[in-house]
Amino acid sequence: MFRRLLDAPYVLLTLVPLFWAGNIVLGRHVAGQVPPVALAWFRWVLAFLILLPFAYKALRQDWPLIRRHFGLLTLIAFTGISAYNTIFYWGLQFTPALNGLLMQSTGPLLIALWAFLLLGDRLSAGQAIGITLSLIGVVIIICRGDLAVLTTIGFNIGDIALFSAMVLYGLYSALLGRRPPLSRLGFLAFSIGWGAVLLTPAFIWERVSGPPLTFNLLTLASMAYVAVFASVLAYLFFNRGVDLIGPNRAAPFFHLMPLFGSVLAILFLGETPHLYHAAGYALVLCGVATATFFGRKKAAPEKISPARSS
Numbered sequence: 001m002f003r004r005l006l007d008a009p010y011v012l013l014t015l016v017p018l019f020w021a022g023n024i025v026l027g028r029h030v031a032g033q034v035p036p037v038a039l040a041w042f043r044w045v046l047a048f049l050i051l052l053p054f055a056y057k058a059l060r061q062d063w064p065l066i067r068r069h070f071g072l073l074t075l076i077a078f079t080g081i082s083a084y085n086t087i088f089y090w091g092l093q094f095t096p097a098l099n100g101l102l103m104q105s106t107g108p109l110l111i112a113l114w115a116f117l118l119l120g121d122r123l124s125a126g127q128a129i130g131i132t133l134s135l136i137g138v139v140i141i142i143c144r145g146d147l148a149v150l151t152t153i154g155f156n157i158g159d160i161a162l163f164s165a166m167v168l169y170g171l172y173s174a175l176l177g178r179r180p181p182l183s184r185l186g187f188l189a190f191s192i193g194w195g196a197v198l199l200t201p202a203f204i205w206e207r208v209s210g211p212p213l214t215f216n217l218l219t220l221a222s223m224a225y226v227a228v229f230a231s232v233l234a235y236l237f238f239n240r241g242v243d244l245i246g247p248n249r250a251a252p253f254f255h256l257m258p259l260f261g262s263v264l265a266i267l268f269l270g271e272t273p274h275l276y277h278a279a280g281y282a283l284v285l286c287g288v289a290t291a292t293f294f295g296r297k298k299a300a301p302e303k304i305s306p307a308r309s310s
Helices: 009-030 036-068 070-091 097-104 107-119 125-142 147-152 157-178 184-209 217-245 247-268 275-297
Strands: none
Touching: 009 217, 009 247, 036 070, 036 184, 036 217, 070 157, 070 184, 097 247, 107 125, 107 157, 107 247, 125 247, 125 275, 157 217, 157 247, 184 217, 217 247, 247 275
């Protein structure tokens, strides 16, 4: 069953924003109890410990490739694991969620830019139209159907941090198209483990000079969620989805995150659904479908050789 799931890229790429939307909702609950670097560090350390029993054999088999491509793999781990999440968590301390969702919606455009610069992968007409439609849907949801809201948004240091984080994640997504042919588990475990190591100096600095860290049932349950669903499964599914259909066709699925985030807010935070939710959701889904199916006329980047089983 799980192997069949790993060969269904559109299902995988739909689950990823759902898991990450849950991460945002939980992050709001623990914002005052878990500092940003600590949240990112515990997220990746726990994820690596969960993966290690399953990935140890793959890591040993992949070690010659890891040593040969250590520089590229370090860049991938730093951009997608160490820096992106930590900077994004930090930025959310200084800017409202509305601004954060706007910054998230830049993901497909930044991925397309980096894919063009690094891989020479141009957007097809279908992909460009799909990204535009889904971006409009995101804006409608964020603005609650009133575009005048955009004129009231002010940008601060948090917004700059969030945009910088998205630039890094766009680079990470494009770099996945150049990663060496490691096994899926080996690549994921090394990226997460090495990313946690690279983050450790910042974690130590925050523990020495930053705000206190609170351990209770809520924070422990939240750490477990972000480690299993928002980290291990989400990154495994995202990496596999990019392997199968390429970064440009995977990029529009980013726009499902505010869609799922709004649904979760309605279900768990008591927010009331409105007509603009339906209009925005429809445009987001149309955009993803357009980019996915009409973008097939342009060949995706060359696939990485199939990952060996571990």
